[in-house]
Amino acid sequence: MTAVHVEGLDRVFTSRQGSVTALQGVDLDVAPGEFVSLIGPSGCGKSTLLRLIADLDQPTSGTLEVFGKSARQARLDQDYGIAFQQAGLLPWRTVAKNIELPLALHKVGKAERQARVQELIELIGLTEFAGSYPDQLSGGMQQRVAIARALAERPRLLLMDEPFGALDEMTRERMQNELARICAETGAAVVFVTHSIPEAVFLSDRVVVMSPRPGRIVDVVPVRLPGTTRDDALREDASFFAAVAAVREALHGTPATAARGVENR
Amino acid sequence: MTTVPTQVATGAATVPARVLAPGRSVRTVVAPIVFGGVFVGLWQALVTGLGIDPYVVPAPSAILAELVDNLGSVASGAAHTGLNALLGLVIGTVVAVLAAVLANVVKVLDQLAAPVVAALSVMPIVALAPVLYTLYGAAVETARVLVAALAVLIPVYVNTLRGLRQTRPVHRDLMRAYAASSAQQQWVLTLPTAAPYLFTGLRIASSLAVISALVAEYFGGPIGGLGKSITSAASSSNYPLAWAYVLGSIVLGLVFYGVALLAEVVATRHQPGTRT
Numbered sequence: 001m002t003a004v005h006v007e008g009l010d011r012v013f014t015s016r017q018g019s020v021t022a023l024q025g026v027d028l029d030v031a032p033g034e035f036v037s038l039i040g041p042s043g044c045g046k047s048t049l050l051r052l053i054a055d056l057d058q059p060t061s062g063t064l065e066v067f068g069k070s071a072r073q074a075r076l077d078q079d080y081g082i083a084f085q086q087a088g089l090l091p092w093r094t095v096a097k098n099i100e101l102p103l104a105l106h107k108v109g110k111a112e113r114q115a116r117v118q119e120l121i122e123l124i125g126l127t128e129f130a131g132s133y134p135d136q137l138s139g140g141m142q143q144r145v146a147i148a149r150a151l152a153e154r155p156r157l158l159l160m161d162e163p164f165g166a167l168d169e170m171t172r173e174r175m176q177n178e179l180a181r182i183c184a185e186t187g188a189a190v191v192f193v194t195h196s197i198p199e200a201v202f203l204s205d206r207v208v209v210m211s212p213r214p215g216r217i218v219d220v221v222p223v224r225l226p227g228t229t230r231d232d233a234l235r236e237d238a239s240f241f242a243a244v245a246a247v248r249e250a251l252h253g254t255p256a257t258a259a260r261g262v263e264n265r
Numbered sequence: 266m267t268t269v270p271t272q273v274a275t276g277a278a279t280v281p282a283r284v285l286a287p288g289r290s291v292r293t294v295v296a297p298i299v300f301g302g303v304f305v306g307l308w309q310a311l312v313t314g315l316g317i318d319p320y321v322v323p324a325p326s327a328i329l330a331e332l333v334d335n336l337g338s339v340a341s342g343a344a345h346t347g348l349n350a351l352l353g354l355v356i357g358t359v360v361a362v363l364a365a366v367l368a369n370v371v372k373v374l375d376q377l378a379a380p381v382v383a384a385l386s387v388m389p390i391v392a393l394a395p396v397l398y399t400l401y402g403a404a405v406e407t408a409r410v411l412v413a414a415l416a417v418l419i420p421v422y423v424n425t426l427r428g429l430r431q432t433r434p435v436h437r438d439l440m441r442a443y444a445a446s447s448a449q450q451q452w453v454l455t456l457p458t459a460a461p462y463l464f465t466g467l468r469i470a471s472s473l474a475v476i477s478a479l480v481a482e483y484f485g486g487p488i489g490g491l492g493k494s495i496t497s498a499a500s501s502s503n504y505p506l507a508w509a510y511v512l513g514s515i516v517l518g519l520v521f522y523g524v525a526l527l528a529e530v531v532a533t534r535h536q537p538g539t540r541t
Contacts, residue, residue, distance in 0.1 A: 088435035133535040
């Protein structure tokens with residue numbers, strides 16, 4: 001069974017000014033435990049696709065299944081965890097209470113909740129900040145808390161909408177390393193929306209390249225065999241650069257020569 | 266003025282620099298005290314120097330003397346009026362918050378309530394006091410508590426309702442992703458989002474409650490409160506005593522305002538920018 005199955009998906013936004021086709025004829029399958037990135041310029045519908053999978057929005061037509069169920073049922077069953085570009089922490093709750101939120105909402109017992117929160121805080125390396133409030137944390141730390149919250153219920157699927165988009169490059173690379181480690185440990189499938197080619201290549205098993213107006217999938221680049229470890233050495237590996245070049249080529253539609261200025265973001 | 270912090274700094278090395286920073290301590294603490302002292306001094310000098318009659322304005326020394334002589338009476342008056350104001354504040358706030366939550370959930374109620382809210386906000390609520398005395402009898406405090414509650418109702422309702430609408434899209438998405446029930450969303454997201462706004466409303470309402478409860482006493486009802494005491498002192502031509510009661514009302518109002526302000530600061534301490 002696939003984690004996500006998308007077939008012939010359309011999403012048309014209709015307003016008084018007319019209609020905009022955000023997604024057209026999108027087909028995509030994500031295997032359990034697979035890391036798939038959606039990449040493309042602004043307005044290519046990658047965030048829309050993610051929101052459809054999360055059942056935060058409904059498709060105009062087409063098939064969408066999450067673990068063989070409707071997206072709605074998967075949401076009600078809490079089959080996925082989600083993180084956005086904004087950490088979206090509740091400012092009046094401490095770090096521990098924020099991570100605990102989904103567990104508390106779903107009436108998980110107090111002892112189990114505390115044990116899980118403890119585990120997650122250690123996982124993201126913020127043990128000494130458990131009692132801090134979000135306004136006392138840096139952007140990167142807030143984003144780590146948001147990721148811990150997304151992982152709280154051990155989802156088999158993680159949906160991430162540019163979670164590192166607002167971070168500086170150094171924090172970003174560290175967060176990518178951490179996410180790669182966490183994903184290897186949890187074995188969850190991930191659908192990851194990003195603007196950054198190196199980020200997509202570093203993290204993913206496959207990179208889905210999208211184009212705007214109307215949003216559709218133009219290419220799927222397999223960048224790595226599943227199971228390869230992802231660490232800083234990979235960032236300097238020749239295969240990494242080759243994959244970056246391949247994704248860029250798919251994005252721009254023309255072969256990019258190695259001599260051309262490398263756009264690393 | 267600038268030499269003061271320097272002298273303190275050389276004498277006590279353990280005092281935090283923040284306390285000694287002249288821009289902070291001098292301007293926020295010393296300046297108002299100096300201004301107040303000069304103001305009261307000038308007042309005293311003018312009244313005694315020009316021989317102004319007490320019914321125009323009594324000397325600060327006379328007011329102070331009356332206040333000291335009648336401290337027990339002023340304090341019990343403040344407690345009397347303060348209790349009415351507090352009851353009104355609590356009742357008005359509870360009703361206002363419930364109404365705001367309801368209006369936020371059921372949009373049509375909000376639209377239906379709009380004219381009533383507009384009418385109540387322009388109506389001089391104290392003017393209702395005589396009607397309420399007739400309604401509930403002049404021997405009980407009900408009318409005064411109701412006047413205070415009505416005065417509190419509008420600012421708390423308007424501010425809370427505005428706060429309930431400040432939930433961020435990312436938080437609403439999150440609640441939907443967690444399949445949270447409407448009740449859970451209200452409790453976990455909407456109400457905490459509105460809390461700083463509620464407390465802003467409460468701060469505005471706190472002094473209104475005192476003023477309303479006090480002025481309502483002018484229109485009748487039992488004696489013992491500050492309002493009644495001001496009128497009876499003035500009608501027996503004891504103007505310094507009337508002013509002593511006025512001083513008591515100012516202190517009472519400041520206590521209410523101060524406590525409400527403190528509550529607001531505590532409620533907004535992790536949400537910079539929400540305090541208005």
